[in-house]
Amino acid sequence: MDKFTGRFSPYRLISVFLLVGILALVLPNAVLAAPSSTADNAPHAHYTWYVVQPGDSLSKIAWRYGTTVSALMLANGLANANHIYVGQRLKIATGYSSCPRYHTVVYGETLSGIAAWYGISTYSLAQANSITNYNHVYSGQSLCIPGWGEPAPAPAPSAGFWYVVTYGDTLSGIAWRYGTSAYAIMAANNLTSINRILVGQKLWIPSGYAPPPGPAPKPTPVPPPPAPAAITGGPWTALYFNNKDLSGTPADTRVDGKIHFDWGMGSPSGAVNSDGFSVLWTSINTFEAATYQFTSTADDGVRLYVDGTLVIDDWNVHPATDKSGEIALSAGSHTVQVRYFEDTGMASIFVRWAKK
Numbered sequence: 001m002d003k004f005t006g007r008f009s010p011y012r013l014i015s016v017f018l019l020v021g022i023l024a025l026v027l028p029n030a031v032l033a034a035p036s037s038t039a040d041n042a043p044h045a046h047y048t049w050y051v052v053q054p055g056d057s058l059s060k061i062a063w064r065y066g067t068t069v070s071a072l073m074l075a076n077g078l079a080n081a082n083h084i085y086v087g088q089r090l091k092i093a094t095g096y097s098s099c100p101r102y103h104t105v106v107y108g109e110t111l112s113g114i115a116a117w118y119g120i121s122t123y124s125l126a127q128a129n130s131i132t133n134y135n136h137v138y139s140g141q142s143l144c145i146p147g148w149g150e151p152a153p154a155p156a157p158s159a160g161f162w163y164v165v166t167y168g169d170t171l172s173g174i175a176w177r178y179g180t181s182a183y184a185i186m187a188a189n190n191l192t193s194i195n196r197i198l199v200g201q202k203l204w205i206p207s208g209y210a211p212p213p214g215p216a217p218k219p220t221p222v223p224p225p226p227a228p229a230a231i232t233g234g235p236w237t238a239l240y241f242n243n244k245d246l247s248g249t250p251a252d253t254r255v256d257g258k259i260h261f262d263w264g265m266g267s268p269s270g271a272v273n274s275d276g277f278s279v280l281w282t283s284i285n286t287f288e289a290a291t292y293q294f295t296s297t298a299d300d301g302v303r304l305y306v307d308g309t310l311v312i313d314d315w316n317v318h319p320a321t322d323k324s325g326e327i328a329l330s331a332g333s334h335t336v337q338v339r340y341f342e343d344t345g346m347a348s349i350f351v352r353w354a355k356k
Contacts, residue, residue: 052088053274065092066131101145105137108196117192118145139264160206165197178205230352232258236281240268244341246278259351278341289331294353295324299346305337317343
């Protein structure tokens with residue numbers, strides 16, 4: 001008994017019990033403090049916002065954005081699909097932030113074109129973004145790009161020079177002129193469409209693709225005179241109608257300085273629909289005696305008359321398309337009239353002319 005008491009004194013037993021108690025409190029907290037990556041790596045919804053316009057319905061908005069009425073109601077806590085109001089902000093889910101790459105749609109792009117650019121199928125791109133209508137993507141929309149392919153990286157900014165697009169330029173023409181490829185210029189400038197460059201746009205031309213030096217330079221020939229500047233005319237008396245056939249009483253009347261508008265998915269004014277509207281522009285302009293080429297770029301239909309003579313006839317539904325027509329005019333004043341209609345989706349028009 002004395003030997004046991006000496007080896008396990010009351011003070012020593014109390015110390016052992018205290019140590020066990022402290023370890024019992026510390027060890028569970030150490031386990032709870034271990035990091036968990038499940039919540040941090042969970043995907044988060046990716047949204048865009050839309051403001052309800054006159055004439056909108058929940059089903060029309062769902063169709064336009066490639067989603068469903070049920071998804072819109074769930075995202076916005078709506079109980080009745082028939083009750084939305086003008087000016088209401090609706091949250092529209094467009095994907096998940098865990099997506100490996102996002103692409104923001106720009107004017108003129110299509111779902112199939114974006115898919116081809118990233119080396120994936122249109123079906124895969126539509127599935128990744130819950131799109132049911134392949135013909136409806138809109139400017140500013142954020143698309144999840146599944147990770148099957150990536151565009152080629154752009155060349156280093158130090159290896160090349162800047163070029164300013166002029167009237168009549170094409171991407172393939174610029175590439176041929178500087179001994180490179182249209183694809184290389186697209187990659188260097190993050191372009192997604194070979195058919196979309198603008199007058200005055202600055203393009204980076206990668207010099208790594210330049211051809212080898214040729215023979216000694218010959219005397220520089222005298223450059224041809226520059227192309228005549230495009231004329232937009234005006235001011236234009238504008239009548240806006242909430243139908244596609246310019247009938248009835250105008251919903252809005254105003255004076256436009258020129259016919260150069262890109263309304264996107266929106267409308268010309270608060271009094272005019274975003275889809276299914278038409279416009280009649282009229283302007284009296286002074287011309288020199290010459291033959292003139294009139295050009296329109298419109299989405300959708302357009303007709304152009306000079307003194308009642310039809311010069312451009314493109315009265316059908318299509319994406320932004322260039323159309324031209326020529327007419328010989330005498331010196332003096334002539335009346336130019338432009339008729340335009342918008343069906344659905346994107347809306348834009350640009351009218352100009354130049355002396356031949």
